[in-house]
Amino acid sequence: MKLVVCIPFYLGKFVCERERERQMEKEGGRRWPLVVLTTSPFHGHMTPTLQLATALHAKGFSIAIAHSKLNPPDPSNHPDFIFLPLSDNLSAIDVSSSFTGFIQDLNTNCRPSFREHLIRLTSEQNRGDKSMVVIYDHLMFFAGAVAMDLNLVAILFRSCSAAYYRACLARQQLHQQGKFLEQDFVMQDMVPNHHPLRYKDLPYSKSPIEDWKQRVAIFSQEPHPSAIICNTVKFLEHEVLSQTHQHHQVPFFAVGPLHKIAPSPPTNFLEEDTSCITWLDKQAPKSVIYVSFGSLATLDSKVLVEMAWGLAKSNQSFLWAVRPGSVCGFEWIEFLLEAFRDEIRGRGLIVKWAPQKEVLAHLAVGGFWSHCGWNSTLESISEGVPLICQPFIVDQMANARYVSYIWKIGLELEVLERGEMESMIRRLMVDEEGEEMRLKVAKMKEIIKDSVQNGGSSHDSLEGLVGFILSS
Template sequence: MAGAGDGDGRAVPVRGRVVLFPLPFQGHLSPMLQLAGALHARGVAATVLHTDYNAPDPAAHPEFAFVAVPSGAVSAALAAAPGDGIAKIMALNAAIEASGCARDALASVISGSAPPRPACLVIDAALPGAQKAAAELGLPTIVLHTGSAAAFRLFRSYAMLREKGYLPAKESELNRPIKEMPPLRVSDLFDPSKYFNEEMGNKILALSTETTTNSSGAVVNTFEALETPELQSVRDELGATIPVFAIGPLHKLSNNGDRSSLLEQDRSCIEWLDTKEPGSVLYVSFGSVVRVNQDDFTEVAWGLANSGRPFLWVVRPGLVAGSSGKPDLPDGFREAVEDRGKMVDWAPQAEVLAHHAVGGFWTHNGWNSTLESIFEGVLMLSRPSFGDQPVTARYVQETWRTGFLVEGKVERGKIEKAIRRLMEGEEAAEVKERADELKKQMLMCLEDGGSTQQAVDKLVDHILSL
């Protein structure tokens, strides 16, 4: 690779090199490639290691070098693991360590790279197997946290939560506020004792703590004004030896766009949105992993239909639990919504949220989706499912106040009322004002001299010093 780029197609002299190893799931792969793009724009050449499972398309990212981590053991382990994401992450790490494939691939990159030698390996926080491989080769690691600073802080606080009696969670105390970590409640916590394998649940919590503690730095996909106290708390705990870089929103720091999507996007929805009034459409997507049961799917459908609002709904194959195919819509649903509703398998989400017709986003509150919504000033209707999603949803409603939670049993009447609350009346107008203010703060952090741009510069200097 002769040179990097500045995002406008101009060559930038190579100042250094990094290797990056993302977790092979959409919500983790996209921000890692976006981080690679931000580094590339500042003259840091990037080589991306990847598994055969959910492999990125090198042709979509000609600015990077890609090196496969070929291992039948990894592919077999991921295929054999349950559909649950935690089980797949644990299986992936075990296979990486047992096979030595990451070490071999990394060694080949180090020996085969043009000068300068790679300065470090950037890993997903949930990849200790790759970190151990780098340590064997004497290569420092920097950890990317693809969730919020609030989730980062929370996952490092489980010993305190047990000591204070918040966990294991009692049914009678689910609404109990966690006074040490407002605005969270016990119901927002991942409770390993309720997971089907408690030991595995505890191990997944320890992963990001382990990788960060053994790293030379941590990158968080957030910005200073959004999570000031949470970032300060993490920095206080880690100390000066492990610097924390708030570099977000990553999707606006590179020109990767939707090139990292693992699913084919249906762009007909953009033409459909062009026909709708400004701020009138509710966009509905529960991400690439979340599954809902058949009854909830039916209630969501009729809640959307009965709301009277135009909506764009991502109904991807596998959305309904127990089936890998495309869900069947309820009888009479299409006739009830006619042109008011548009259903697609997958959408170019960042472009959809930026569209003038979109006024609300019913989301699972995956962190990438949340940042994209904040950037566009779009109000959120939150229905979190697992992991850090309940934490993010709580912040959306209680701290940032840019949306509302849909809690409890999914019922069409409740959904209809929630949609109207989000998109109609004085309360919706007040929430929109707060969303617009938060958008301004995010735009400021991305300006020259803004906190995020300064953080990228500091990260590059740190990488070059390793």
């Protein structure tokens, strides 16, 4: 079956093809393809992958999840899925010395068992070459190459923002010119031809430049996909999405935010402390700032002390999730002084991990101090909550730039000092500036709500994706 070349978000043909395939099913035609999704061991990647899988399963597809044995998903949360463990020979996520080395090992080690799984599934289920489709996490690019070797359709899934992909392209172009952020640029300067990004918004590394050369070489191994899926919303990143489509020249499906399209059981590696919801129930509307830096970020204890006193001196109520082991050299927050605990008593709650989506949806929450990982950013916008942005690594700098500079629904924290932090909290939670941001993000919340409904851009993109898979 042949498809015309599509332009961004042009989904009519795919939707029509899907309806025709449904009719074939009713009339005893060929079975729907088995969709095999890969997920890396990072929480921020696994969560949207499982949400995408849930959305596709609801449309009628059989689902298999290929995952590393490191940080595996819980099969009991998805009893209708097939789970395919991949031999990774990794004992822990360790990106402290070299993120590049970790990703290289992950791809090299998982590849043989993934190939074996695909060959076995094809044989056992008596499926033809085009009755299985692989959707692969962009960090698990080996899966795309294996799929193509076996004449299977390979679709790339980017769980990050389109803005981050643009930042990666800019970084790659600099590398091709023999230039490196770490030595050649003033980080606050704008990147030519890549508005609104500054050099500091591009992914950079504290590792030696040789590590970046190796990283570019590794990611150049990425195969050319048949299509691309992105967990974003058309109105948020329309310009960047169009540029990305022009670069790749394959169908592109913006199907986010997936947590609104396909709510699924949490994939947290830590137990959520739900008692914080009871605490929030007792707080005034929009009075609490929620603080969390996700599942990977680590902080120096001196920075955390500055944060603690910034929160204390702001006189605002706060809910703070401090992940055990996230403070270098300490198990949790045992180093915080009793004077701080006395200062915040009655208006501050510190937990080890929080049910974030439920927290952000709570009426008491009026702001989110975040690392600006893409999942967190989408969840905050989807609930109409403005942000204080404190990015750490990878995509977070580009996301923070769009939040603060383009969408103007947040403030970027650049000086890690208690006085600056206190001021930022007040600006967001008390001042007119913060109220204007709340109004803007409330409107964005409504647009997102519409986008996932029948006739919305994300709803139609998902329908188009289903049609594309059936027609491949």
